[in-house]
Amino acid sequence: MKMRTGCVAMLLVALFASAAFGAKFTINAGIGLNDKSAQFQSLQYFKEVVEKNSDGKIEVVLFHSSQLGDDRTMMEALKMGTQEMTCPSTAPMTAFINAFKIYDLPFIFANEEVADYILDGPVGKKLLDMLPDQGLVGLAYWENGFRMLTNSSHPVVTPEDLKGLKIRTMENPIHLAAFRTMGANPTPMAFGELFSAMQQKVVDGQENPWGTIFLQNFFEVQKYATDTGHVYSPFVLLISKKFWDKLPDDLKAVVQDAADQAKVHNRALNRKMNAEYLEKLKEKMEVVILTPEQKAAFQEACLPIYEQFGKDIGEDLIKEVQELSAGFKK
């Protein structure tokens, strides 16, 4: 009798031990940026926390540089359940959930602190809560950051300087409309095609945060930059709902906690890197830093966009963000 209990106990120990060795779940996570980006470094951070806190039950495998596809195709793979994780800019997410267009309104966030406040508050949550209906679960808002304009033709100091410039935008109707309104000739394109499009002069320019402009070597094919900061791009750490529903609650908690921890890491790192790479870019490109008056001219030129997309996004939602932002105190 004693012997048998001992055997069962040993068997149980053996079973648990083997569970700890072989991961039960694999998260394949892909992004568009390269492995030097703050985004990739934050995914590495996420991977470490998840693998440690799940006692190896979850393994995270990372892919960068659009190895698994662009933002749009990876989101589709998450919906189908053939890929577990990605971290797109919110702009291409609007193809699935219209309300995310709120983040595409030019100059809607005055600075990063306001962006954090809105994204981590009721508005940000309300939008994440819309994702499960689309087969996606939004774990946290990470940061792509304020977008800056670059081009290969001439310095851009006023909106008039945009005239005739062929600018690549993300696949998003508001970004297209905003650049059209400012007088440019915008064209949407997946991120993975952008470098060669600039190299082959299919487009004259693009817009992305300083870190991306530096780390993706855009300065090799772009001579001029302007700190327009016209849009703040959030990233959303997304997980496939099909995968999420299979995870036991304790592991869901581990993944959610790691996503939140990595968010804090990501925002701090991204801001530090954007500031550092701006200084490095000044040695490689002609960088225009706009005065507040010059920046206001871009803001004014974009005002018709609020009118044009007000109904589509929802006047109430826009008002809610504007009122919350106005009430924000550091």
Ligand code: TK8
């Ligand atoms: C990376 C994209 C990129 C975005 C863009 O997949 O497309 O310009 O800024 O960073 O999400």
